[in-house]
Amino acid sequence: MNFASDNASPAHPSVIEALATANEGYAMPYGADPTMERVRTKIRDLFEAPEAAVYLVPTGTSANALALACYCPPWAAIFCHRNAHIEEDECGAPEFYTNGAKLTLVDGEDARMTPEALDAAIAFTGRGGIHNVQRGMVSITNSTENGAVYTPEMVGALSGVAKEYGLPVHMDGARFANALVAAEASPAEMTWKAGIDVLSFGGTKNGLMGVEAVVLFDPEKAWEFEMRRKRAGHLFSKHRYLAAQMDAYLSDDLWRAMARDANASARRLSEGILEIPGASLLHPTEANAVFAAWPRDGHRRAQENGAHYYLWPMNQSLEGPGDEMLAARLVCSWSTTAEDIDRFLDLIRG
Numbered sequence: 001m002n003f004a005s006d007n008a009s010p011a012h013p014s015v016i017e018a019l020a021t022a023n024e025g026y027a028m029p030y031g032a033d034p035t036m037e038r039v040r041t042k043i044r045d046l047f048e049a050p051e052a053a054v055y056l057v058p059t060g061t062s063a064n065a066l067a068l069a070c071y072c073p074p075w076a077a078i079f080c081h082r083n084a085h086i087e088e089d090e091c092g093a094p095e096f097y098t099n100g101a102k103l104t105l106v107d108g109e110d111a112r113m114t115p116e117a118l119d120a121a122i123a124f125t126g127r128g129g130i131h132n133v134q135r136g137m138v139s140i141t142n143s144t145e146n147g148a149v150y151t152p153e154m155v156g157a158l159s160g161v162a163k164e165y166g167l168p169v170h171m172d173g174a175r176f177a178n179a180l181v182a183a184e185a186s187p188a189e190m191t192w193k194a195g196i197d198v199l200s201f202g203g204t205k206n207g208l209m210g211v212e213a214v215v216l217f218d219p220e221k222a223w224e225f226e227m228r229r230k231r232a233g234h235l236f237s238k239h240r241y242l243a244a245q246m247d248a249y250l251s252d253d254l255w256r257a258m259a260r261d262a263n264a265s266a267r268r269l270s271e272g273i274l275e276i277p278g279a280s281l282l283h284p285t286e287a288n289a290v291f292a293a294w295p296r297d298g299h300r301r302a303q304e305n306g307a308h309y310y311l312w313p314m315n316q317s318l319e320g321p322g323d324e325m326l327a328a329r330l331v332c333s334w335s336t337t338a339e340d341i342d343r344f345l346d347l348i349r350g
C-alpha cells in the first residue's frame with residue numbers, strides 16, 4: 001500500500017516493452033531519432049497545434065524551469081499560487097534557470113488561484129517603475145498541488161487576467177492527464193484555446209519511467225528552448241529512450257486511461273475515508289490525490305502494517321491521543337488496486 005506519491009508508482013508494462021523495443025539496433029542521438037518525429041506529430045495532432053514546438057526532458061522540474069526561463073526576464077515576476085510546486089518543491093530551479101526571476105505568490109483555496117487575487121498581485125507589481133520587479137508571466141498548476149482541477153473556463157479566466165497585462169501563461173501539467181480527464185476537456189480546450197502559451201506535459205507521475213514534454217504553442221521560442229535545454233544538461237544523447245516512453249504513452253490513449261484509473265482510485269479512497277466517523281476532506285478529491293483527516297489510531301494501524309504516505313503537514317506526530325484527527329496526503333496512480341484501497345480502509349477504520 002503506497003500512497004506517498006504517484007512518483008512511487010512503477011512504469012506501465014507497455015512503457016517497459018516500448019523501451020525494450022527501442023533498444024534494438026542503432027538510432028541517431030539527441031532527438032534526431034524517428035520516434036521523436038512520431039511523438040512530435042502525435043502531440044501536435046492531439047493538441048490541434050500543427051505549429052507547436054515539442055521537446056522532451058527528464059523531469060517535471062526541468063520542464064517547468066526551462067519553460068519559465070524562455071518567457072520570463074530575470075528582472076520580472078512569475079505569478080503562481082503560494083503552494084505551487086515551482087515555489088515549494090523545485091529547490092530554486094525556476095529562479096536559477098531564469099537568472100533571478102521572482103516568484104510572486106497568489107492565494108486561493110485548494111491551491112487554485114482566483115482571477116481576483118491574480119489581478120491584485122499583478123496590478124501591485126511593477127507599479128513603481130524602475131524600482132520594482134516587473135510583471136513577467138503567470139504559472140498555473142493543473143491538477144493542483146492540493147488535488148484540485150482547473151476547468152478550461154477557470155484557466156481562461158486566469159489567462160484573461162494575464163493577457164490584460166500582456167503576460168504569457170505557463171501550465172505546470174505534471175498531472176495534466178488527471179486534470180484533463182476530470183474536466184472531460186480536450187487538450188486544446190485546456191491549453192492554447194484557454195490562453196496557455198507553454199505547457200509542461202507530464203508523463204512521469206502517470207505511468208512513465210521519466211519523461212515530460214514541453215509544448216510551446218507558438219514556436220517562436222523553440223530555438224531558445226533548445227539552447228537552454230542543452231546548456232542545462234537536459235538534452236539526452238540517447239534520446240530515443242525518452243521518445244519511446246512518450247510514444248507508448250500516446251498510443252491507444254494509454255495516457256488518459258491511466259489517468260482515469262488513478263482518479264477513480266482516489267474517488268474510491270476518498271469516499272471510503274468519509275465513512276469513518278469524524279473523518280473529513282481538507283480539499284476536494286477532483287483528480288488523483290486525497291487530502292483527508294481521520295483519527296490517529298487509524299494512522300498508527302496503517303503505518304504499523306506497511307502503508308506508505310505522508311501526514312499533511314508532514315511534521316505531525318503519531319504520538320498522542322488515538323481519537324485525535326490527523327490529516328494526510330494520499331496519492332493514487334495507474335497502479336493503485338482496489339485491494340490496496342480496501343486493505344488500507346480496513347486498517348484505518350479499525
Ligand SMILES: Cc1ncc(COP(=O)(O)O)c(C=O)c1O
Nearest residue numbers: 007059060061062085141172174
Ligand atoms: C505539480 C508538480 N509539478 C512538478 C513536479 C516536478 O517533477 P519532478 O519531481 O519530476 O522534477 C512535481 C513532482 O511530483 C509536481 O508534483
Ligand SMILES: C[C@H](O)[C@H](N)C(=O)O
Nearest residue numbers: 004005006007085089
Ligand atoms: C512533493 C514532491 O516534490 C512531488 N512533487 C510529489 O508530489 O510527490
